[in-house]
Amino acid sequence: MFHAASSLVPSPSSTANEKDQHRSSPDGRSKQRDAFFDNAKYLAIVLVAIGHSWEPLKGDSRVLQATYQFVYAFHMPAFIVVSGYFSRSFDGSPARLKRLVTGVVVPYVVFETAYPLFKRVVDHDTGTPVSLLDPYYLTWFLCALFIWRLTTPIWRMIRHPLPVALGIALLASAAPGVGDTLDLQRVLQFLPYFVLGLCLRPEHFRAVRNWPVRIAAVPVSALALVFSWWAVPRMNTGWFYHRDSAQELGVPWWVGPVMQLALFGCSLLLTACFFSWVPGRTTWFTTLGAGTLYGYLLHGFLIRGADYRGLFELDALHRPLGEVAVTVAVAAVVTLLCTKPVRWAFRGVMEPRMDWAFKRDITAPEQVRVPERQPVRERGKREKVDA
Template sequence: MSANSLEHRGETFFLNLRFLLILCVFIGNAIEPLITRMQGMHSLYMWIFTFHMPLFVFVTGYFAKSGLTGEAGRKTIAQIGIQYVIFQTVYSTLDMTVFRVNGIHHSFFAPYLLLWFLASHLCWRLALLLLRKCKCSPLQQLAISLAFGVLVGYLRLDGTWLSISRTFVFLPFFIAGYHFSFTALDNILTRRIRAAGAVVSIGLFLIIALGGAGLAPGWLYGNMTYMQLGHLEWYAGLYRLSLYGLQMLAGACFLAFVPKAASLLTECGRRTLYVFLLHGLVIRFMAVSPLYDYIDTAAAGLALIAAAVIMTLVLSHPLVRKWTSPVIEPKVQWVLNLERRALGGSTAVGKHQ
């Protein structure tokens, strides 16, 4: 098999995975108000959170291969920054004026709920660039990131500010994704391995459903320090190391459900950014409406999940991209031109990129 063919298969597989993960994100956020009163929803929610954020960061790192450095890297960083400013402003303004939500820090230094991912993504890229500049090997980068992921939990601060906790907690998955080769996975992911992975993943769900996990959701969010989680022991970092093991296992097993062939999932996987940045509006409207007052049966819960699936497909439709691309994927060349002028460079370079 040629290198180009393998690269194409890898892109297809990870686009399929990315769509399934954004689907899990939407479902998880949609059912969150129900987890304290419906055991089935709590089990599904906890199962999703064992793998979906680590895998999403992993996939983000994988796709960063093609645009970490050079002009492409600077454009991506600029775009992430502009996206963050736009949606931090939009969501905070809506919370204060339309939704009337209290108890949320409205500050550019405290990412708004789902926007932590943008803030952390920017930091992951900068951290990896720094590690590369220090001539660290991939294994050294991974070891350093794991150390920081454990040590950040000991800080006596609110981990949500600047998304500092999640940035370091999930950094190992970004670095692992960046250095990951699809070749190994393509050879390993046989039909038998897929079946075994699916069985283990379903088994993990059953363990959670039977109450055998005993894991506080805060550990899975990655935004809380050990002190906030109620663990002041000096060895609290060992809990996070163990959690990394669980997340790696859960993530690896979830890969069993990801198809390798190109399909509608692949095309939708190219537009997950639109689902990610827009689905928060849908979730907010659902939360302030009386909708959840009427969901008290398994059938109603399943209908909610089906609605989340449908809305994920709707938000990943090409028309949504056409209508919203100016704010979802804003043009950033003007930022790079300003940078060149500020540094005394020529803007002519940008015209030929």
Template sequence: MVSTVRTDTALGFGLYAYIYLFHMPAMILLSGVFAKPAVNPKAIKSTVQLLVVWLVWEGIWAVIHAVVEQKALSKNFLVSPAWTLWFLVTLATMRVLLPYIARLRHPLLVSIGLALIAPLFEGIGVHFSSARTLAFLPFFVVGWLARERGWLTGEWFLKPHIRARAWAWALLGGVAALFSLAPGGFKEFWRIDRWLTHRDSYSWMFEHAPIGSFGPSGDGFVGWIGFAISGLLISLILLAVAAAMTLAVLLVVPRSHSAITVWGAHTLYVYLLHGVVVWFLRESGFIDLVGELGWIGVVVLSLLATGLAVVLSMRWVTRVFRVIIEPKFDWLLQKEQREEEPKPVG
């Protein structure tokens, strides 16, 4: 909800940018933790499920736009994922790539290289979520490596020391203070929000979101080198900040079981369903109306967003909407063969 009015107030812009620094990297990393490079029936079915859900929801959004806005299908239908659906395409693509990445000697370094180099090409963008897939790929690889190599099974993570938690809180608080104390909430100096969505190339981002007076200049090969170095440097810094904040969040998250733990099992329902609710609130003018209240409106929208997430995590929601969130598609697949065929006798 806040994203709709993020440029209206310093608080809204700071809150949006702060969350976007780590929330998608954290989600991608956790997705990588549960991913496996093995190409077996279970892994294939899991990937196909993502694609089926994506196609179902592309159809849902097409119907919504046709009925409410009288819009025909876009020429980019199924090429550019509708709004929040990029995550499904990105996650499916990462799962397809993982078996190949896992065979590399330095998978993390390769993924970081791809994340930094890909935006140099102007063709990178929203088509099949290519820009975001490569930008977030390092976090997916880190999640997979963390499980494979037991990085998250040590005492340092399972029972973080008070000093580690203090460091994590200090980092999270320090970044929040940076956005709070910056003149204009950072917005006037740098539209960092456009960089954090990772939708476009460096050339687009430098054109639409320059950092004050800093930016590549010059013509020809020398100018291109300056442009490349500037883009790589900014992306590398944002990548490092996202990694540090993601680790900090993981360290401060309570280890005990609670009601929130149960809600966390239904994140896909929240992710897909909240878009429809927010879209209708935005199209009706409700969000803009609340946003006119200034920073108070940002607080109200934040509370409403939190309440919406809680409601969409409830079990009755999973029962009602399971058919479009977890549709049955076994009829699409061949009958799963046994992983180990019995050896012939004699």
């Protein structure tokens, strides 16, 4: 945000940060932050955390497995689409690169180090290495976001970015040689959703939130749940993670592009259904949308800690009431992790200022001094003297 003194008018410097883009509302209203996007981010991150808590429980319930697959078909695609939408203004300028380092690279280094150390302490596992080249657990998203944003100017420049990104994802799904370095399989296979976000405009979000779409989303989601229930014994859940090639999942190479294309279509359909029912008004959880990265990175310690200590092995949690209790508890915890006190406590590692680490932006225009306006009477007197 720009600051202006009474006689100083700052000339245009770096573009405003991501938060300013919330002024473009899918409802056509102008506001400081658009409640729709904050609501969408919060609801998506709650689904992400719930999905992680279901993973160690789903083996005993076909219903839970079906719901798990249903949620995994769209929760990360929805979150990535929104991330791409708010990356549209990334232009590689010094201010943007600084924000990328402090808001993505630093948290990646911190949590990529913290998670293996946490496993060593809680699980007494000394064999887990600390490696910045092999993203651990949740940190793959930060690694992917860094790469995606760096390439944003390219996607904004080429004529048909989405087909190109989709083609790259299809090729990656049949290329086991991509390997695990920087989790490139996920980076490439999820790339189309990020590029789609770059291509979207506010009117696209308005379109999916019309009442005909909202009404149609109900039977579409119901049919998707029924299909998920049918697919439980017939489909490998690994396809939803997008971290392995077709060969690594035990099928011929050509199945990879086919499945990638099918999942892309299904994910987009369910993502549209999800967006259609996201509230556009300010709700009690709207302000939590600004802290979704905190909830995302911190809830992993609770899920992993419970898993390491064997809490998910309790028989009570493998019954319907236990599964519901876990779902509610995790939703409440991730909600707390998005609140302002938690953000204040962890801001030093999640959003550090780090002015000491960067040179002053010498490319930014200097402030231009504008002379103060003189009173009308005094200005007329001066004109008489000059005459």
